Amino acid sequence: MNKNIGGIERIIRIVAGLVLIALAATGTVGWWGWLGLVPLATGLMGWCPPYSLLGINTCKNRNV
Template sequence: MKKNVGGIDKVLRILVGVVLLLLTFTGTIGLWGWIGVVPLVTGLMGYCPLYPLLGLNTCPLKNK
């Protein structure tokens, strides 16, 4: 799997994911906060399955 998430995109995904999960655990936003797992996992893995469909790549490294 080629990495296609990098830089600021990666950091923002991880932060948004963590914040949403923390808000869920504290009961602030309810079950909808579990959606935070998606940006957290994609940020940690460095791969977003939607990006190839949209022709996007924010990773500065060349993929071989």
């Protein structure tokens, strides 16, 4: 499993995921806020399955 998500995109995914989870936990948004787990997980791992299927790679270092 090679990394296919670059640094800035990883940060954006992690922040967006945490915001969605926090909003869901406080009841500000509905159950769909828990979907923030997906961008959080992909951001932490640095790997996105759909990117792999589509051949997308936003990493600067393509060999990582």
